[in-house]
Amino acid sequence: MTSRFFYRDALAAGAKIFATAPMIDWSDSRYRYFARQLTRNALVYTEMIVADAVLRGNRERLLAHHPAEHPVALQLGGSDPAKLAAAARIGADFGYDEINLNVGCPSDRVQSGTFGACLMREPETVAGCVAAMKAAVAVPVTVKCRIGVDDQDPEAALFDLVSQVKSAGVDALWVHARKAWLQGLSPKENRDIPPLDYGIVRRLKAENPNLFIGLNGGLHTLSQAVAETAGLDGAMLGRAAYQDSGVLTGVDALFPHPFRPETPPASTPLRPQDLPAAYWEEVRDAMMDHAAAVVAGGGRVANVTRHMIGLFQGFPGARRYRQILSADATRPGAGPEVIAAAFAAVLSARTAAAAE
Structure with missing residues (x-):
């Protein structure tokens, strides 16, 4: 607060x-x-x-x-x-x-x-x-x-x-x-x-x-x-x-700010492409948990994923990420695993690109 x-x-x-x-x-x-x-x-x-x-x-x-x-x-x-x-x-x-x-x-x-x-x-x-x-x-x-x-x-x-x-x-x-x-x-x-x-x-x-x-x-x-x-x-x-x-x-x-004075100014990279895989895995896990709660409350996973489609602009695998969230999340019975699959498309493509 x-x-x-x-x-x-x-x-x-x-x-x-x-x-x-x-x-x-x-x-x-x-x-x-x-x-x-x-x-x-x-x-x-x-x-x-x-x-x-x-x-x-x-x-x-x-x-x-x-x-x-x-x-x-x-x-x-x-x-x-x-x-x-x-x-x-x-x-x-x-x-x-x-x-x-x-x-x-x-x-x-x-x-x-x-x-x-x-x-x-x-x-x-x-x-x-x-x-x-x-x-x-x-x-x-x-x-x-x-x-x-x-x-x-x-x-x-x-x-x-x-x-x-x-x-x-x-x-x-x-x-x-x-x-x-x-x-x-x-x-x-x-x-x-x-x-x-x-x-x-x-x-x-x-x-x-x-x-x-x-x-x-x-x-x-x-x-x-x-x-x-x-x-x-x-x-x-x-x-x-x-x-x-x-x-x-x-x-x-x-924009370090006194909303959270207990938190020192962030030293994270300015470009999302420079953030480590562990960062994105934390985001993935949080959104999967959130989607599960929304579904348990009578909502649909698409209620969550529709806001996530623009996340990985410029990343390898971003097109496949968008396809998964746009199509698979709207199917009957879709659950948080859709988010896992979408993030996997980006993280695996990123790993492959780094290895080239």
Whole structure:
């Protein structure tokens, strides 16, 4: 379990935080458990969960997570301060280390609920939500936002939002450094087409030196993340770290962090290809045990393996690894042995390549 004040600790220590982004349909508990096998120091996020779902739905199904996932943040969607406060309290009771408010998702479904990126137009509402959540929980309350929406001037919209949520007591801000176009672009296009503006995030930090401000959007590698967060407080990777999850093995060497002050800075290689076979065997065994638990609980091994397909990009045997996880894991009765076979394809090909 992390300190409830970890953003303050990070600022005091001058330590950057690395986080995996909240990704709808991807950032479930099985993915977060897998990510944790590759990095001890990263902060991992849930996918966005609507506050109404927390209040009315199956909370165990929505909020249950493995103890190994910590530090783990719950991202909520909504715009009603009372509902968000109640949902935040439930999330904190479930043991989440942080509650984050989504002010960045541009999907039609989110817009119809008057939350997500459209809240960039309502900074007073966002500040009211943050204040209510802060009053409800002791863990950090944070915001993930865009730099603006549609025809907004980001220099006005972003700075106004931050001024108001800062007054409300927000603990940290994660900024996706693109506008969101609520009309005319799909959620996928909104991740790529609006131009990036890292400069505005740096200017925001310069005006708010005592507020944790992390960068999201367009970061594809750890070296790029380190470079682009000069003067900022953290980096958040989403699809780049999901589709090539081996990236996560280098996090602990580049982002030592007070989440785990008892652990000395990692000295592991930055490239996953340079990690020894014993490392991968530990990952394999952990994921096999996890898959067995998921199956015993009524799930399918594919619920676990679908998040693992991008692990061995660039390795000998990676194609066969992907084939096994994509095909064999979906067959009736498939079990953890599928993971063993997939890892064997890579480890044996790697041994053969080294012997040549």
